Amino acid sequence: MLGLGYGFLVLGVLGLFLPVLQGVLFMVVGLVILSRYAPWAERLLTRFKARFPRMGSVFTTGENLAERCIHKLGRRVRGS
Numbered sequence: 001m002l003g004l005g006y007g008f009l010v011l012g013v014l015g016l017f018l019p020v021l022q023g024v025l026f027m028v029v030g031l032v033i034l035s036r037y038a039p040w041a042e043r044l045l046t047r048f049k050a051r052f053p054r055m056g057s058v059f060t061t062g063e064n065l066a067e068r069c070i071h072k073l074g075r076r077v078r079g080s
Contacts, residue, residue, distance in 0.1 A: 004069065005033035005041070024055070028062030033070065 008030030015023025034041035049059055
């Protein structure tokens, strides 16, 4: 799960420089996943939400996407 979170963070950073990727969305997904395991990620996510309240839809979309990824990964692990 940590690898997935860090992977999304890397995609997010790349997305800040590449016009093809949605950098902020990938960073939010990575932070949501990592916030379950790392206190620094939870603090950073909380700080982003407070600093950029107008991006609420991005945060909501990122949280929903992260939950779906976690749920799918959990089903695959239990199913094996």
